[in-house]
Amino acid sequence: MENFIFDLLKRSGADGWAVRDEIRTGWEFYFIRHALDQNRVRETEHITLTIYKAFEENGKKFLGSASAEIAPTATEAEAEGLIRSLLFEAGLIRNPYYALNQPRGDAAPMPDAPDVAAIAGDFLRAMKSVDEDAGAFVNSYEIFTDSVCCRLVTSTGIDVTDVYPSSMTEVVVNARDDKREIELYRMYNSGSCDAAGLKANVEETMRFGRDKLRAGKTPALGKCDVVFSTDDALQLYDYFIDRMNAGMVYQGISDCEIGKAVAEDKGGDKLTVRAAKTLENSSHNGAFDSEGAPVRDMTIISGGVAENFYGRRMFSQYIGLEDSFSPGNFVVEGGDKTAAELRTGKFLEVVEFSDFQVDPASGDIAGEIRLGYLHDGDAVMVVEGGSVSGTMRELGGALRFSKEQKQYNNYLIPAVTRLCGASITGAEG
Amino acid sequence: MKAPFSPYLDAIAPGMKTLVAALKGKYDYVSVLCTDSVGFAASISQRAKAVNHSTMMTERGNVIRVCRDGLYSEYAFNRFDPAAPEKTAAEAEQALEAQFALLKETASDVYRTAALPDEPCVLHEEMETGTLPEETDLAALVEKLSAMSARGVAASEFALDCRLSAQSTHVCKMFLTPNRDMRQSYVYSEGVILPIVAKDGRVEYGYEGVSGREGPEIFDRLSDKVETIMKSAEELLSADRIEPGEYEVIVSPEVSGLIAHEAFGHGVEMDMFVKNRALGADYIGKRVGSDLVTMHEGASPEIQVASYAFDDEGTPAHDTVEIQNGILKTGVCDALSALRLGVEPTGNGKRENFEHKVYTRMTNTVFESGDSTLEEMIATVKYGYLLKGMQSGMEDPKHWGIQCILDRGYEIRDGKLTGKVVSPIVMTGYVPELLGSISMLSRDHCLYGNGGCGKGHKEWVKVSDGGPYMKAKARLG
Numbered sequence: 001m002e003n004f005i006f007d008l009l010k011r012s013g014a015d016g017w018a019v020r021d022e023i024r025t026g027w028e029f030y031f032i033r034h035a036l037d038q039n040r041v042r043e044t045e046h047i048t049l050t051i052y053k054a055f056e057e058n059g060k061k062f063l064g065s066a067s068a069e070i071a072p073t074a075t076e077a078e079a080e081g082l083i084r085s086l087l088f089e090a091g092l093i094r095n096p097y098y099a100l101n102q103p104r105g106d107a108a109p110m111p112d113a114p115d116v117a118a119i120a121g122d123f124l125r126a127m128k129s130v131d132e133d134a135g136a137f138v139n140s141y142e143i144f145t146d147s148v149c150c151r152l153v154t155s156t157g158i159d160v161t162d163v164y165p166s167s168m169t170e171v172v173v174n175a176r177d178d179k180r181e182i183e184l185y186r187m188y189n190s191g192s193c194d195a196a197g198l199k200a201n202v203e204e205t206m207r208f209g210r211d212k213l214r215a216g217k218t219p220a221l222g223k224c225d226v227v228f229s230t231d232d233a234l235q236l237y238d239y240f241i242d243r244m245n246a247g248m249v250y251q252g253i254s255d256c257e258i259g260k261a262v263a264e265d266k267g268g269d270k271l272t273v274r275a276a277k278t279l280e281n282s283s284h285n286g287a288f289d290s291e292g293a294p295v296r297d298m299t300i301i302s303g304g305v306a307e308n309f310y311g312r313r314m315f316s317q318y319i320g321l322e323d324s325f326s327p328g329n330f331v332v333e334g335g336d337k338t339a340a341e342l343r344t345g346k347f348l349e350v351v352e353f354s355d356f357q358v359d360p361a362s363g364d365i366a367g368e369i370r371l372g373y374l375h376d377g378d379a380v381m382v383v384e385g386g387s388v389s390g391t392m393r394e395l396g397g398a399l400r401f402s403k404e405q406k407q408y409n410n411y412l413i414p415a416v417t418r419l420c421g422a423s424i425t426g427a428e429g
Numbered sequence: 430m431k432a433p434f435s436p437y438l439d440a441i442a443p444g445m446k447t448l449v450a451a452l453k454g455k456y457d458y459v460s461v462l463c464t465d466s467v468g469f470a471a472s473i474s475q476r477a478k479a480v481n482h483s484t485m486m487t488e489r490g491n492v493i494r495v496c497r498d499g500l501y502s503e504y505a506f507n508r509f510d511p512a513a514p515e516k517t518a519a520e521a522e523q524a525l526e527a528q529f530a531l532l533k534e535t536a537s538d539v540y541r542t543a544a545l546p547d548e549p550c551v552l553h554e555e556m557e558t559g560t561l562p563e564e565t566d567l568a569a570l571v572e573k574l575s576a577m578s579a580r581g582v583a584a585s586e587f588a589l590d591c592r593l594s595a596q597s598t599h600v601c602k603m604f605l606t607p608n609r610d611m612r613q614s615y616v617y618s619e620g621v622i623l624p625i626v627a628k629d630g631r632v633e634y635g636y637e638g639v640s641g642r643e644g645p646e647i648f649d650r651l652s653d654k655v656e657t658i659m660k661s662a663e664e665l666l667s668a669d670r671i672e673p674g675e676y677e678v679i680v681s682p683e684v685s686g687l688i689a690h691e692a693f694g695h696g697v698e699m700d701m702f703v704k705n706r707a708l709g710a711d712y713i714g715k716r717v718g719s720d721l722v723t724m725h726e727g728a729s730p731e732i733q734v735a736s737y738a739f740d741d742e743g744t745p746a747h748d749t750v751e752i753q754n755g756i757l758k759t760g761v762c763d764a765l766s767a768l769r770l771g772v773e774p775t776g777n778g779k780r781e782n783f784e785h786k787v788y789t790r791m792t793n794t795v796f797e798s799g800d801s802t803l804e805e806m807i808a809t810v811k812y813g814y815l816l817k818g819m820q821s822g823m824e825d826p827k828h829w830g831i832q833c834i835l836d837r838g839y840e841i842r843d844g845k846l847t848g849k850v851v852s853p854i855v856m857t858g859y860v861p862e863l864l865g866s867i868s869m870l871s872r873d874h875c876l877y878g879n880g881g882c883g884k885g886h887k888e889w890v891k892v893s894d895g896g897p898y899m900k901a902k903a904r905l906g
Contacts, residue, residue, distance in 0.1 A: 026784075027528060028786070029528075029532075029537075030786065031537075031540075032540050032703065032704050034537075034538060035538040035539060035540035036500065036532060036537050036538065036539045036540060037501075037540045038500075038501045038502065038503065038786060039500070039502050039503075039525070039528045039529075039532065040502065040503040040504070040505065040786060041502075041503070041504050041505070041521075041524040041525060041527075041528060042504075042505040042506075042784050043504075043505070043506050043508075043520070043524065044490065044505065044506065044507045044784060045507065045508065046507075064478075065479070066480045066481060066482075067481040067482070067483075068481060068482035068483070069482065069483060069487070071489045071507065072507060072508050073507070073508055073509065073510075088568075089480050089567055090480075092480065092567060092568050092571045093478045093479065093480055093571070094478060095477060095478055117527060117531055120528075120531060121531055121534070121535060124531070124532075124535045124537060125535060128535070139704060139705065139706060140704045140706070168887075170885060170887070172704070172706065174705075181705075181827075182827065182828060183706060183827040183828075185885060187885065187886050187887070220673065220674075247477075250476065250477075251474075251476050251477065251589070251590060251625075252476075252589045252590070252625075252627065253589065253625060253632055255630060314477070315477075354823040354825055354830060354832040355821065355823035355832060357821065357834065359853075361625070361632045361633070361634060362631070362632055362633055362634070362853075364853050366834045366853060366855045367832070367855075368823070368830060368831075368832035368855065368857045370825070370828075370830065385830065385857065386857060386904075386906070387673075387832070387855040387857050387906040389670075389673075389853075389855050389906050393630070393631065423670070423673060423906065424673075424906075425673035425674075425855065425857070425904065425905070425906025426673070427857075427904075
């Protein structure tokens with residue numbers, strides 16, 4: 001990044017500014033079966049400027065902001081013109097005044113830049129090591145590995161840099177028999193490569209695929225407990241986590257209050273959620289959030305009761321939080337029962353939805369079932385089709401969590417979650 | 430007025446041509462796509478306001494595509510000195526060589542493909558627009574949106590807020606090969622009203638949008654919709670849950686669009702044929718819908734947010750008839766997949782931005798209209814729902830399952846709307862059964878281009894989709 005940007009910002013007359021400079025090297029590999037379809041390299045720099053303008057109207061104080069990306073090849077004249085425009089635009093934005101982040105926390109030691117070639121090599125070898133056969137195999141996969149160096153400099157004196165790896169793998173698994181061929185889709189995010197975890201998860205997905213070949217249609221079950229044991233459970237926990245976000249609270253979308261229960265007591269387990277500064281191999285282990293606030297461990301919900309809101313600076317200030325931040329990682333504590341104990345009685349365990357969703361505002365739950373296991377005592381039926389629906393407003397207080405936990409990139413959550421009393425639309429009848 | 434082509438891209442074009450020439454001696458195929466797209470996004474509500482210059486398509490950067498010995502490789506970058514193109518050529522070559530070394534070390538096989546053809550083509554197209562985003566009076570726009578937001582909140586006793594968002598992008602792209610020089614410039618815009626209402630702890634959203642390959646003047650059309658959408662959002666506060674089951678349904682044009690997009694659009698993206706991921710490959714020439722079903726896909730037949738002159742591989746825009754009178758005729762295809770399948774590309778090779786790979790993607794996907802009125806259609810329903818408002822959908826090309834999450838259903842009994850509203854609606858089913866059940870179509874059709882379309886759970890691009898009101902049978906939950 002050119003130094004003239006800082007000089008121009010200091011001379012601009014802005015009441016505050018921030019520069020985010022993100023340099024990425026990315027390696028990508030695309031495979032059809034195990035034959036390389038395409039390889040790609042990305043070498044980019046993205047510089048984002050944010051300008052703040054304080055002003056008063058009718059006795060009210062405001063702090064407006066405007067932001068834009070500036071090309072790393074921009075000339076000084078281009079930068080000057082852009083900064084002038086942003087300053088004008090910031091003056092149009094009548095957000096109530098708030099104080100910008102000040103430097104806080106010690107600068108973390110700068111780690112070495114991740115070795116994208118080494119990480120990519122680990123992914124390539126991990127995918128080749130997956131056990132396949134004619135009945136279940138990898139259809140295609142895409143590997144993305146990035147080395148990220150992100151620096152944030154602000155007018156208040158913040159100058160912090162995070163260096164970290166960020167990876168993503170998309171895997172499509174097929175299974176087939178004499179009658180049909182099916183596919184299952186998985187997307188894995190992480191810091192670097194967890195080769196053993198990736199291999200195990202892809203092979204588990206193949207087992208699901210073999211089961212889908214013998215799936216019958218989901219019956220119309222009416223009300224039924226649904227068990228989640230894949231990353232779809234994140235949607236259930238995100239409902240509660242999102243509602244503790246200062247932005248949701250300030251805008252009235254969340255009615256959570258500190259010291260009060262986050263869900264009506266319906267006999268379920270009591271939820272405890274923590275923000276975690278780091279989680280092993282998470283791609284969100286930065287020491288600072290995107291506005292330069294230091295990230296730390298913090299309890300958000302304890303025993304089903306709201307304890308601390310979190311969020312970006314503007315909304316945090318509006319609801320009276322002085323030193324809040326936007327966490328990168330979340331931990332949901334386990335419950336009293338084991339996964340095996342939660343998998344008892346009659347329940348539908350859905351391991352593949354087309355796109356399971358929980359609306360953070362309304363709490364509405366919706367997802368088409370692509371593969372499920374309908375348990376009734378010792379009887380198990382493999383099913384597909386139909387849908388799960390309901391609302392967290394009514395069902396959120398009846399969730400049950402397993403003791404065991406499982407990590408999905410920047411979330412550590414109970415390995416098994418039981419949603420009691422959801423509505424199941426059958427695939428026929 | 431014509432949307433003027435980027436002076437920046439014009440300025441770097443000679444250097445980029447030198448870059449292409451430098452690489453041509455080392456590879457069997459070379460192209461470069463250069464982008465310089467600017468715009469703004471304003472978001473105004475009673476509680477928070479923001480303005481920035483990032484939209485889904487704002488970007489400045491370049492991507493080189495090369496092929497050697499049947500392997501296609503790409504190098505994406507956004508630092509370029511037009512006076513030293515050989516330096517960038519060397520950096521690209523060095524970066525790709527490092528990958529080749531790893532591929533050799535890991536004994537990776539290659540899916541070999543012939544070199545893409547490079548027929549000569551010069552095309553410089555600046556498309557019509559009303560105004561330009563970079564010349565927009567943002568002060569006036571912010572005031573206008575603020576006034577609409579205030580009107581929205583005043584219109585409902587249950588209003589928490591009324592968000593207005595407005596985005597406009599001036600897209601400029603340049604595609605160069607040794608024999609091609611293609612440049613295009615156009616403007617698209619989209620605006621949304623998002624009311625938030627609450628009652629007794631229940632929070633619901635509404636949604637109404639405008640979109641088009643037009644300039645920021647399009648946002649004036651939001652004004653007439655504010656009070657209506659606030660009242661519409663209020664309906665959800667007292668909506669019941671639907672009794673799950675199969676119903677006669679009439680879907681609104683935006684839901685028709687969602688069905689077109691999710692049910693069939695993704696299913697005939699032919700890069701999925703190459704991977705054997707789409708059931709559609711086995712159904713070419715076969716019946717997949719009722720006689721009433723004819724569906725178009727392409728960047729040329731409609732003027733909407735995804736209407737361009739050429740795609741990100743330099744293939745001119747097409748109008749592809751995918752389904753004609755219920756028979757699946759063909760899919761849509763990017764250039765590389767077309768080469769692999771032995772078919773012609775259809776101008777559907779799109780990238781999220783210069784940093785992303787090309788996939789086969791939809792542009793404007795639309796069902797043809799019929800000859801009924803909405804009133805005639807409602808009169809034929811014994812017991813069912815008029816379905817409106819799309820929230821989301823998900824494709825399933827391999828199995829032709831469908832998931833559409835919809836805002837609401839208005840109950841119809843004995844040919845009349847009863848006034849009862851149910852929400853939300855999860856519509857699921859098997860695509861040929863759903864399309865096969867279509868029995869009536871309305872005379873008009875509309876297209877909608879707000880938001881974005883992903884492939885799987887990533888690769889977001891602009892698309893539009895739509896159709897007429899359609900009567901069908903569907904499973905609702």
